[in-house]
Amino acid sequence: MSKPKVLISDKMDPNAARIFEERGCDVDVITGETPEELAARIGEYDGLAIRSSTKVTPAILDAATNLKVIGRAGIGVDNVDIPYASGKGVVVMNTPFGNSITTAEHAIALMMALARQIPEANARTQAGEWPKSAFMGVEVTGKTLGLVGAGNIGSIVASRALGLRMKVVAYDPFLTEDRAVELGVEKVDLDTLLSRADFVSLHTPLTDQTRNILSRERLENAKPGIRIVNCARGGLVDEAALKDLLDSGHVAGAALDVFETEPPAKDHPLFGTPNFICTPHLGASTTEAQVNVALQVAEQMADFLVNGGVTNALNMPSLSAEEAPKLKPYMKLAENLGSLVGQLAHGNLTKISIEREGAAAGLSGKPIEGAVLAGLMKQYSDTVNMVNAPFLAKERGLDVRSVRHEREGAYNTLIRVTVGTEQGDRSVAGTLFGSDAPRLVEIFGVGIEAELAGHMLYIVNEDAPGFIGRIGTLLGQNGINIGTFHLGRRDAGGEAVLLLSVDQPIPQDVVKQACDLEGVKFVKPLEF
Incomplete structure (x- = not known):
């Protein structure tokens, strides 16, 4: 039986190739190829190990007639067309935890740089000045750090901050009281966090729920003099609002390792703003992290190709x-x-x-x-x-x-x-x-039969005549076509539930209009 064959197409720690060989795979390391060269070569390989440079497009996947697994050494898989890979039967793996310590340490480093204005002081000193009286920093000892996200990276930041004798408060929908005690942090809601924190560090992914989680309104209501660090994902902070509040002094400082658009434009409004620090997405950029993710992806891919084991697969x-x-x-x-x-x-x-x-x-x-x-x-x-x-x-x-x-x-x-x-x-x-046809049959104690798929709208309302006509009219006036319509109620004249599917995402202004309809108690768009 022939050995599985793996191609490493991006620069990676050489020990990754050694692990593939030790675990029963043949491996080639060929980096820097054009997409056309990769497409011509990929057909002979069972596995493809990549970093961020290789773009695994439909054209590459069409040429990869023997490919069984793609392994991304790192967390981000924006360079892999995962739906297309799934359609081709190719498993896509990543290494989501290999750079946690590195990212956490970068967040702490940026926090310290903000506290003592190190980049600006360094630039002026190297320019021949001696601006000792121009920089008055703050201590972090005794200050409050607010963590938005207390998962793997956030918990590491918490432990480092506690070692610096900071107080730590955390907001995370999944943080329980027991886990908070274990971490040594206080669990609070987001508004409380922003009203108390001297520093805020973001450690949450970018989703529909977290996009602009630090919005203009939240930043304006935050504690005056707050300092913000983001080593997570661009888009979590309203960058235009951050610029305005840095200029006004309400936000004392900000450090971003990530931007909503990367790389940012050379004339980005934040560039040149006093008390603003930025780095080019360096959160995972340490020697140790690069070694860790390379070794992990080799272990995972070899285990899959040789033994059938599946670890950190994104589509299987x-x-x-x-x-x-x-x-x-x-x-x-x-x-x-x-x-x-x-x-x-x-x-x-x-x-x-x-x-x-x-x-x-x-x-x-x-x-x-x-x-x-x-x-x-x-x-x-x-x-x-x-x-x-x-x-x-x-x-x-x-x-x-x-x-x-x-x-x-x-x-x-x-x-x-x-x-x-x-x-x-x-x-x-x-x-x-x-x-083989999944169906919902009950929701929060109310019997209702529905298929969960696509764009949907969930409404809780009073069971009264005329409501169905009102919601149908509202959606029709806004050009939203209803696909399916499902009703349920606890009892006649009591609380009723409506679950309907529509042909496109429902705009927020339409959701607000639905909330304002007579008899409506709750409205929530859903996505499946």
């Missing part, structure tokens, strides 16, 4: 070949239920229960659990998958429980997902129609 669950056909529709149902409850549940999540009954009770629980957690965690992380979702949930202190019921219920097969929040438990349930 940890399934055996025998289990996959039977579990596939259940996993789609489970992921949808996790996504639904993640989009609708309010407050910090403390626990999640995944119950299986009927035919579902006889299936392997781990893949279903992983699918539920992947759907849930995708609301907060852009690198989550069915493999690393359980780890991310555990890291945040989320109590995960899987329960198998032998009892017979109203449905031949059923999966129920319940999350615990500060407002109480919230539960959704679904089944399969015809053995």
Whole structure:
């Protein structure tokens, strides 16, 4: 039997090639090729190990007739067309935790540079000045650091800040009281964090929920003299607002390693602003981090190619070949239920229960659990998958429980997902129609049958005549076509639920108009 063949197409620590060879793969290291040269070569390889330089486009994937796995040494996979790779049956892996310490240390370094105005003082001193009286820094000892995101990187920043004798407060939807105590931080909401923090460090992915999380309004209401550090993702901070508030002095300083558009324009408004520091996305740029991610991607890819093991895959669950056909529709149902409850549940999540009954009770629980957690965690992380979702949930202190019921219920097969929040438990349930068609059958205690797909709108309203006409008229006036329409209610004249699918994303102004309709209690756009 021939050995799997791997191509390393970007510069990578040489020990990565050694690991491939030791674990039973043949490996070639050929870097710097043009896309055309790579396309001509890639057909003979089973695995492709890359960094950020190689762009894995549809043209490359079409030429990769034997390719089974792409391994990205690092976290970002913007240079890989993952949907197209999935369609080709190619697994895409990354190494999401190999540069955590490096990124955390860069955040601390930028915080210290802000506190003592080091870059500006250095520039003026090297220019021949001796501006000793021009720079009056602040100590970090005794100051409060606010962490927006307390996951893997945020928790490392917390430990370093505590070592500097800082007080640490943290905002994270998945941070439990027990985990906060373990980290030595105080759990607070975002507005409280911004009102108390002297320094803020961002450690959250860029999602629809976190985009411009530091908006103009939030920055204006933050503690005067606050200093902001972002080594996470561009787009988390309103850059125009940050410029204005630096100019006014309300924000005392800001340090960005990432920008909304990279590289930023040479005339970016923030450039040249006093008390502003920037670096060119250096969070992961240390020798140690580059070695770590190279070794990790080689280990993961070799394990997959030689033994069939799957680690940190972005488009494939940890399934055996025998289990996959039977579990596939259940996993789609489970992921949808996790996504639904993640989009609708309010407050910090403390626990999640995944119950299986009927035919579902006889299936392997781990893949279903992983699918539920992947759907849930995708609301907060852009690198989550069915493999690393359980780890991310555990890291945040989320109590995960899987329960198998032998009892017979109203449905031949059923999966129920319940999350615990500060407002109480919230539960959704679904089944399969015809053995392979996932359907929602219950949402927060209300029976409702619906397919979860595409763009949807969830509305809680008073059960009264005329409401269906009002919402239909509103959407029609805004040119939004309704695909499906599903209704449920607790009792006549009481609380009712409407779940409808539409052909395009619903603009925020239309959502606001829906909120203002007579009898409406709650409106939430959903995406599946």
